[in-house]
Amino acid sequence: MNVFKQVFLFYYEGFRGMTVVGKTLWIIIIIKLIIMFLVLKLFFFPNFLKSNFKTEDERINYVTKELTAPVNIN
Amino acid sequence: MLDNMFLSSVVEWSRLQFALTAVFHWFFVPLTLGLSFLIAIMESIYVKTGNEFWKKAVKFWMTIFGINFAIGVATGIILEFEFGTNWSNYSWFVGDIFGAPLAIEGIFAFFMESTFIAIMFFGWNKVGRKTHALASWLTAFGANISALWILVANSWMQHPVGMTFNPDTARNEMNNFWDVLFNPTAISKFFHTITSGYVLSAVVVIGISAWFLLKGREIIFAKKSIIVASIFGLLSSAVLIFTGDSSGHNIAHTQPMKLAAMEGLYKGKQGAGLSVIGLLDHSKMHGDDKKAFLFNLEIPKLLSFMGYRDLNAFVPGIDDLVDGGYEYTDQNGTKVTAISVEEKIQRGKAAITAFSEYKKAKTEGNTIAAEDAKTRIEDNFRYFGYGYLNNPSDVIPNVPLCYYSFRIMVGLGFLFIFVFIVTLCIALKKDGNFKKWVLYLSILTVPLVYIASQAGWVVAEMGRQPWTIQDLLPTVAATSRIDASAVMITFFLFFVLFSILLVADLKILFSQIKKGPNISNE
Numbered sequence: 252m253n254v255f256k257q258v259f260l261f262y263y264e265g266f267r268g269m270t271v272v273g274k275t276l277w278i279i280i281i282i283k284l285i286i287m288f289l290v291l292k293l294f295f296f297p298n299f300l301k302s303n304f305k306t307e308d309e310r311i312n313y314v315t316k317e318l319t320a321p322v323n324i325n
Numbered sequence: 326m327l328d329n330m331f332l333s334s335v336v337e338w339s340r341l342q343f344a345l346t347a348v349f350h351w352f353f354v355p356l357t358l359g360l361s362f363l364i365a366i367m368e369s370i371y372v373k374t375g376n377e378f379w380k381k382a383v384k385f386w387m388t389i390f391g392i393n394f395a396i397g398v399a400t401g402i403i404l405e406f407e408f409g410t411n412w413s414n415y416s417w418f419v420g421d422i423f424g425a426p427l428a429i430e431g432i433f434a435f436f437m438e439s440t441f442i443a444i445m446f447f448g449w450n451k452v453g454r455k456t457h458a459l460a461s462w463l464t465a466f467g468a469n470i471s472a473l474w475i476l477v478a479n480s481w482m483q484h485p486v487g488m489t490f491n492p493d494t495a496r497n498e499m500n501n502f503w504d505v506l507f508n509p510t511a512i513s514k515f516f517h518t519i520t521s522g523y524v525l526s527a528v529v530v531i532g533i534s535a536w537f538l539l540k541g542r543e544i545i546f547a548k549k550s551i552i553v554a555s556i557f558g559l560l561s562s563a564v565l566i567f568t569g570d571s572s573g574h575n576i577a578h579t580q581p582m583k584l585a586a587m588e589g590l591y592k593g594k595q596g597a598g599l600s601v602i603g604l605l606d607h608s609k610m611h612g613d614d615k616k617a618f619l620f621n622l623e624i625p626k627l628l629s630f631m632g633y634r635d636l637n638a639f640v641p642g643i644d645d646l647v648d649g650g651y652e653y654t655d656q657n658g659t660k661v662t663a664i665s666v667e668e669k670i671q672r673g674k675a676a677i678t679a680f681s682e683y684k685k686a687k688t689e690g691n692t693i694a695a696e697d698a699k700t701r702i703e704d705n706f707r708y709f710g711y712g713y714l715n716n717p718s719d720v721i722p723n724v725p726l727c728y729y730s731f732r733i734m735v736g737l738g739f740l741f742i743f744v745f746i747v748t749l750c751i752a753l754k755k756d757g758n759f760k761k762w763v764l765y766l767s768i769l770t771v772p773l774v775y776i777a778s779q780a781g782w783v784v785a786e787m788g789r790q791p792w793t794i795q796d797l798l799p800t801v802a803a804t805s806r807i808d809a810s811a812v813m814i815t816f817f818l819f820f821v822l823f824s825i826l827l828v829a830d831l832k833i834l835f836s837q838i839k840k841g842p843n844i845s846n847e
Contacts, residue, residue, distance in 0.1 A: 265447025272388065272837060273446070276395035279829060284399060286822065287406075295815045296406035299413035299805040314417045315495045318802065319681035 334809035336800050339411040342816040346403050347786075348779055349823045353397020353830075355778055358472060358519050359526025360390045361465035363557055364445075368458045370553075378844060382546055383461075385842035386530070387445060392837065394442070396830040401475070403819070411812055415793050415803035420496030422488055422505060423478050430474035437467035469519050476518055480511035482794050483785070484579040490706055492683045492699060497797075513575050514785075517568035520561045521778055527558025528741055528774040531748055533838055535767035538759050546844045548752045555749035562742045569735075570631060577632030577640070578656075580795060582720060583788035585643045586727040588628060591617045593642035593651060598623035599631065602732060605725050611647055611718050643724070647717050666717035669796075673712025676705035710792060713802040722790040730783040737770075737777035744770050 269277070304310045364386050371379035405427070408416045416423070444452060444460035452460070481487075487504030488497040499505060531554050534547035576584045584590075589605050590597065603621035629638040641663070645651045649665030683698035714720065744767055751757040789795060793803040 261447060261451060262443065264451075265443065268447075272392070272833065275833065276392060279826075280395050280398065283826065287399060287403065291403070291815075291818075292406055295811075295818070296410045298409035299411075299807065300417060301409075310417065311493075311495050314414055315680070315684055317414050317806075318418070318495060319677055319684070 335411075335807060335812060336804050338809050338812040338816060339407070339804050340800060342411065342812055342819065343404065343407055344786075345816065345819055345823070346400070346407065347782065349819075349827070350397070350400045350404065351779060351782060352775065352827070353393050353400065354472065355522030355525040356393045356529060357390070357397065357468050358522030359524070359557075359561070360386060360393070360529070361461070361468050362523065363526055363530060363554060364390060365458065365461040365465045366557065367550075367553060368461045372454050372458045378545070378549075381842050381844045382550060385546070386550075388837050389529075389533070389834065391446060392830065392833050396826055396833075400826075411805055411807065412793070412803050413805040415798060417496060418798055418803070419482075419794065420488075420491075420494070420498055422481055422485075422497055422499050425499060425502070426474040426478040426481075426505070430471050437463065437470070441467060472519055472522075473515050476515045477506055477508070477511045480508050480514045481505055482792075483514070483789055484508055484510040484575075485794055485797055490702065490709075492680055492702055493687070509575050510579060513568055513571040517565065517572050518781075520565040520568060521781060523561035524558055524565055524738070524741055525774045525778050527554040527561065527745065528770050530554035531558070531744065532768050532771035535748075535759070535764040536838065537841065539761070539764045539768070543841050543844060546842050548757075551748050551752040555745040555752070558741065558745040559749065562738065562745065565738065569738075573631045574634070580789060581641055582643065582646050582722065583727070583784075584632060585641065585646060586722045586724045586788055587731045587784060588640075589617045589621075589724055589728045590628070590640065590642040591644050593640055593645040595629065595639045596626045596637045597628040597632075597640040598625045599627035600728075600732075602736075603728075605728055607725060609724075611643055611721055643721055647720065666711065666714075666720050669708040669711040670714055670717065672705040672708040673710060673714070675712075676702055676709045677712040679705065707796060710794065710797045710799050710802070713799050714791070719791055719799075722788050727784055727788045730780040730787070734777050734780040734784060737773050737780075741770060741774060741777075 266277075300310045300313070304313055364383055367379055367386065368383045370376075371383060408423075441460040441464040444457065445464055448457055448460060485497070486508050487499055487501040489500050490496075491498050505511075531551050534550045534554070537543040537547040573584065576587075585593075588597075588600055589603065591609065591611070600618075601622045601624060603623075604619040606615055606617060606619050609615045609617050626636040628640050630636050632638065632640050639651065639653075641651050641653070645663070647666050649663045649668065651663050652660055653663055655661050679698045679701035683695055683702060686692075686694035686698055711720075747763055748759075748767060751759050751763065791799040791801065793800050
């Protein structure tokens with residue numbers, strides 16, 4: 252049996268033979284990951300610089316402006 | 326004015342959200358760090374003795390480990406989401422220094438951890454006993470190495486080293502990976518943090534075992550678990566005290582304001598004592614003549630010794646650090662006079678102005694002006710972040726919070742040592758009977774150890790305020806220009822999500838504990 256098949260069977264049988272607690276935990280993990288990556292990341296946590304500026308230069312200019320013109324520098 | 330209010334609101338909500346996520350994440354991490362080693366130790370006993378009792382014990386603690394791991398896994402990634410959305414100036418400014426350790430953590434440690442966890446849980450009938458035990462050890466090391474990279478990144482924020490600021494890209498660029506990895510702050514923080522996780526895990530194992538003893542169930546399992554956990558807890562506590570001392574020594578040199586806040590020390594002195602317990606006068610302000618304490622019990626000269634390994638060394642207080650003028654020995658061993666925060670603010674503003682002029686000169690193609698500006702940036706860069714502050718007193722963190730959190734952490738730490746010694750002595754006796762108060766105390770220490778663990782992070786993170794990166798970038802300059810209400814909404818969203826996860830965690834955990842390992846008491 253090749254190594255990939257062995258690894259596949261290891262995980263396949265492992266998941267099949269899981270206890271009720273194990274299955275519950277996996278359901279929680281999957282729901283959690285879906286909420287995190289498909290809801291939170293997509294709709295609530297866009298990367299501010301990547302979503303507002305297309306190029307690296309634009310980002311550099313923006314951050315430079317932010318850092319050199321802070322509102323509280325008198 | 327409005328702009329200031331807007332920014333302040335975004336900063337506060339972003340900080341609050343980050344704190345909520347970090348506290349929740351840290352609820353799971355320390356148990357993973359320590360319980361993985363306790364499991365590996367018990368499994369090694371099983372491999373050595375061949376006694377099936379230990380196999381059942383390992384399986385029970387593995388279930389507890391698995392629940393904790395499953396609910397906690399990936400909660401740290403939310404912190405990275407927040408960096409990109411709420412803290413974009415910071416994320417850009419830190420450049421690859423923060424990214425590199427996190428990437429290593431993701432690629433190396435996480436996969437190592439995940440692979441061997443699979444063998445731990447799925448491999449009982451598929452691999453040999455020794456291989457299985459090896460997988461358990463590697464899971465434990467993987468989890469701890471994973472923590473190393475996160476703590477290296479955190480330590481860089483506390484004591485930035487091994488980088489150069491590039492004004493062309495507006496980022497800090499790593500010029501020495503080893504300086505970042507072997508940053509003295511990172512070394513003491515790593516060992517202090519992981520050993521605190523070991524103590525927490527030992528307390529949890531003893532607490533759960535005490536519950537079984539109180540119910541008159543699983544007596545032998547509980548006693549043997551207590552023996553292993555209390556020895557592990559005692560050894561870890563010894564290292565914890567040593568690393569705590571080393572952290573204190575390190576902070577005295579790299580973050581003296583944090584040390585002063587932790588001690589409620591306003592006026593510096595030679596031969597400074599360490600406050601054991603005290604009551605701060607909350608109306609005390611920088612520069613006034615009021616006493617810092619309404620009541621204070623201290624160990625003479627200990628703070629000087631901890632900070633500088635000299636019983637008579639001068640420990641600067643908050644007033645000294647703000648006003649400057651005291652003498653100290655710098656990293657090169659030269660005696661220098663400390664400059665005031667007011668002067669640091671001026672030098673910070675000079676660095677920021679030079680940065681602005683550099684960009685302008687580059688755009689205009691004026692090489693001479695650009696070089697001149699660059700020199701001024703380099704000369705003043707160590708005070709860059711001060712340029713964003715309005716008042717010298719902005720550098721003072723929340724003194725009561727730091728002072729009391731530190732005493733909660735240390736005081737409870739000594740309580741846990743007491744519990745380890747008492748439970749170990751009783752469990753080692755042939756017919757040792759645990760008194761009810763010992764069992765109740767052991768159970769009570771479980772929530773207390775989580776409080777102590779979180780209090781440690783409160784000291785570390787609140788003590789370095791106002792900085793996200795020590796001296797280089799305050800929180801006020803680190804956030805994104807986003808709507809504060811958006812951060813507020815996600816804060817409450819997280820609060821609900823985390824609460825649901827926590828309830829699920831505790832519910833599953835309690836039901837599994839109630840089931841117990843089902844080992845006969847022969």
